[in-house]
Amino acid sequence: MKRRNFIYLTGVGAAAAMLPAIPVFGKEISPEQALEHIDPAAKKIMSDVALNAARSKGATYTDVRIGRYLNQYVVTREDKVENIVNTESYGIGIRVISNGSWGFAATDKLDKDSIAKAAELAVTIAKENARLLREPVKLAPQKGYGEVSWKAPIEKNTFEVPVKEKVDLLLAVNDAALKGGADYINSILFAVNEQKYFASTDGSYIDQDIHRIWPTFFITKIDKESGKFETRNALSAPTGKGYEYLNARPEDKIQTASGTLYKGRYDMLEDAKQAARQVGEKMKAKSVEPGKYDLVLDPSHLWLTIHESCGHPTELDRVLGYEANYAGTSFLTLDKWESKKFNYGSKEVNITADKTEVGSLGAVGYDDEGVKCGKWDIIKDGILVNYQAIRDQAHILGLNASQGCCYADNWSSVQFQRMANISLQPGKVKLSIADQIKNVEKGIYIVGDGSFSIDQQRYNFQFGGQLYYEIKAGKIVGMLKDVAYQANTQEFWNSCVAICDQSDYRLGGSFFDGKGQPGQVSAVSHGSATTRFNKVNVINTARKI
Structure with a gap:
């Protein structure tokens, strides 16, 4: 898994300059694979292998993070789907203190021997780092919590929503903007699920399930005579919620002299219609x-x-x-x-x-x-x-x-x-x-x-x-x-x-x-x-x- 590979989303026209460079970590998987579950009991076994191996080599403190990072990108431009990508990055990171210094190693090979070798490497690195240490690491006290879990209080898992439904939404957003007078529009739906497991020699085994979503668009309007242009980006906020974020209710809308703003949830289609009108007003603004x-x-x-x-x-x-x-x-x-x-x-x-x-x-x-x-x-x-x-x-x-x-x-x-x-x-x-x-x-x-x-x-x-x-x-x-x-x-x-x-x-x-x-x-x-x-x-x- 080469997590530092990057896919840069780009488009044609002025709106392309507004698109962020979105990093894509891990290997490509199917939407169905993203819904597979990994038993916390299996993660605990892997964690104990790392904790014991590090201790046996002289670590005075060890923490282990087993992470499964899922990303989904749905990218459209005008009436076309530009890309649909589902990725998974899954592995273990082991951090230790030995001889008063930090050491860290990681691997995506999750058999017991590979995990133990990574833990041993972390200790070796810590001992080498200690040669340059001016003063030892001083950790604030931390009690162990035993086996606990935390899950983001989402209502609807974005990864469970069919890709077609997401594509249909984005293309409807694009169509509304173009009919409203926009010349170009890129729209993106970006979803994240971090499945994180933490264990340490303090006595914690913590399983967490974190969800985030970001629907956004970038609109451009061009003055055909002068060649000058104006842009308007979505007024959405990336948020730690599920797909319910895209189901705005009347109470989630704030009406102001400038137009509709959003609190808690977001109406992407309404915002696109409003944006197409406002980008036209920007052309004429003083x-x-x-x-x-x-x-x-x-x-x-x-x-x-x-x-x-x-x-x-x-x-x-x-x-x-x-x-x-x-x-x-x-x-x-x-x-x-x-x-x-x-x-x-x-x-x-x-x-x-x-x-x-x-x-x-x-x-x-x-x-x-x-x-x-x-x-x-x-x-x-x-x-x-x-x-x-x-x-x-x-x-x-x-x-x-x-x-x-x-x-x-x-x-x-x-x-x-x-x-x-x-x-x-x-x-x-x-x-x-x-x-x-x-x-x-x-x-x-x-x-x-x-x-x-x-x-x-x-x-x-x-x-x-x-x-x-x-x-x-x-x-x-x-x-x-x-x-x-x-x-x-x-x-x-x-x-x-x-x-x-x-x-x-x-x-x-x-x-x-x-x-x-x-x-x-x-x-x-x-x-x-x-x-x-x-x-x-x-x-x-x-x-x-």
Whole structure:
């Protein structure tokens, strides 16, 4: 199994540039094979082989991850099916401590001899690593849970839904967009099932079944005379749910001056029809005048700003410089946390880390170190109060236990500190989107995520979106284009003046948060309600020719 093989989904026309490079791990299988079940008792036997072999070679700690990673991709363009792929990656990763140092090895050969050899190799690697060790690994205490299980609370397994039903949906979405005036459309349904088994010398045997789904599309409309074009991407959020996510109910729809938005579930067909109309409106929209504006940011947009300016800088390994070579460092250095008074944002800003939020991409019962997951404060009333840490980092913060945010994207990858679901908590006073807008004299309402840029310390940034609406004297007066806002993280979050209440709280997120060398991806969600920021610098991104 060559998990680092990649299939890059591409298309023709401007929309192709918007398609993500989606990694395809493992070997191709049939849809029926994806529904086969592996008995946890068999995984326990394999785990015990690894645990015993590592102990016999001198490991003082061992954990074992048996992973079966299933992916399904259904890809269409206009009236054609471009690709249907089902993949499976199945193997075992073994991590040990010996002579105070980490060692790791993995194999997809799951007979007892091969597993034992992999465990022995992990110990050998640890002993060699120990030659360069400055101080031994210090793990936070962790109790064993015995034999336990956790399953995502989905209603309908996406892998059980016939492929034809998925194809019919995507082609109907494409047809609706084309009839609505779009020139090109790519639509994709991406489903994930992670079947993960964890065992350790702490005494845990943890079986987990995790599901995620992401329906999305990319629409382009071209002005035939000028050759200029506009795009509109889906307003869906990748989510930790089953196929029920695509069955939106009336209560899942939020009607705003900009159109229909979605909470909890998603109507892909309705969004495509709306997108085709809106991309036409973008063609006629006026270009923004640069200057200071009050911004009203929808959760479908704000999630990405939270991810980059709140999620990444509070990862402790970045703060400590462990990621400096690849993904940068952080402006939120330890001295700011130690002061207990670093003013990250206004008093409206309360940001939490949560590995348990139902429907989120990062929701699991236990992390990849066998730590039971939970929720904790990162920013409290605008003040930095904590970071995100794992077992061998906890002592640096004086914690008695890991915060449970360790993750590996595959059985063949070593687990390390990854981002929890980082979310901006909703306001406590009843406040609607309409209320936010009516309180703005000169502003812009932004919906959907777009391009962005941020420095290596996650401090200075620039963000764009999908849809921009001009606000004058408390009313939306029309659509804008060529909009991006610039700020630094501390300045931006201190300009936060109002957050809608829980009734507007929604999740956005990413399937492909990249980090580490060799690179890994993780799936993570970020929640918020519609939020207002005052006097933010807006620039015009149009190319002057």
